[in-house]
Amino acid sequence: AQSVTQLGSHVSVSEGALVLLRCNYSSSVPPYLFWYVQYPNQGLQLLLKYTTGATLVKGINGFEAEFKKSETSFHLTKPSAHMSDAAEYFCAVSGTGNQFYFGTGTSLTVIP
Amino acid sequence: EAQVTQNPRYLITVTGKKLTVTCSQNMNHEYMSWYRQDPGLGLRQIYYSMNVEVTDKGDVPEGYKVSRKEKRNFPLILESPSPNQTSLYFCASSFFPLHFGNGTRLTVT
Numbered sequence: 001a002q003s004v005t006q007l008g009s010h011v012s013v014s015e016g017a018l019v020l021l022r023c024n025y026s027s028s029v030p031p032y033l034f035w036y037v038q039y040p041n042q043g044l045q046l047l048l049k050y051t052t053g054a055t056l057v058k059g060i061n062g063f064e065a066e067f068k069k070s071e072t073s074f075h076l077t078k079p080s081a082h083m084s085d086a087a088e089y090f091c092a093v094s095g096t097g098n099q100f101y102f103g104t105g106t107s108l109t110v111i112p
Numbered sequence: 113e114a115q116v117t118q119n120p121r122y123l124i125t126v127t128g129k130k131l132t133v134t135c136s137q138n139m140n141h142e143y144m145s146w147y148r149q150d151p152g153l154g155l156r157q158i159y160y161s162m163n164v165e166v167t168d169k170g171d172v173p174e175g176y177k178v179s180r181k182e183k184r185n186f187p188l189i190l191e192s193p194s195p196n197q198t199s200l201y202f203c204a205s206s207f208f209p210l211h212f213g214n215g216t217r218l219t220v221t
Contacts, residue, residue, distance in 0.1 A: 004154075006154075009152070032208065034209065034210075036210075041214075041215075042214055042215075043116075043202055043204075043212030043213050043214045043215055044155075044202070044210070044212045045212070046209035046210070049208060049209055051208065090154060090155065092155075094207075094208075098160060098162065098168070099157055099160065099170060099171075100145070100157055100210065101157075101171075102147075102154040102155040102156070103154050104152055104153060104154040105154050
């Protein structure tokens, strides 16, 4: 069985500061890992994904995440926050590709 | 334009009155799925379909039905809605990545 834990339901950063959103997973099989972003009144959009290969994954809008198997983590980072990054972020895991398990989400606030 | 279309966007209904939320995709994806999003719980998978006539339960299937008679359509059916099914619902197609619709906000009174 798979599960996802996102630490911190709300994160606030100043504009220009580092963004770090934490995600830990459990999976009985090699995982596929994802970060999605949700803007108000919209569906979720893929930010980045890890399937195989390079453990540092780059996504859209300057975000990246690193798969660390030893720590069962897939934290999302961005060097410099922008006002437009304010949104809700979801980490997700899929082991078999049939079912997806999402974390409870982290709401990111960017302070001007 | 490639998209997943859900209808309606907003729905208010009463307990026990059957309803259907439609979902259609124009990307020829074989895989489709339904989720509900609740505050503090994130998204939870209700049902998924690997292909036409092949559906399976996700984590929270109780009170829901689905059908997949055509590749492009995957409706979600609530035969007797209850207030605990008040939620934001998302349809998605494809595996990697999931392509989401814009959601249906359902209120059951």
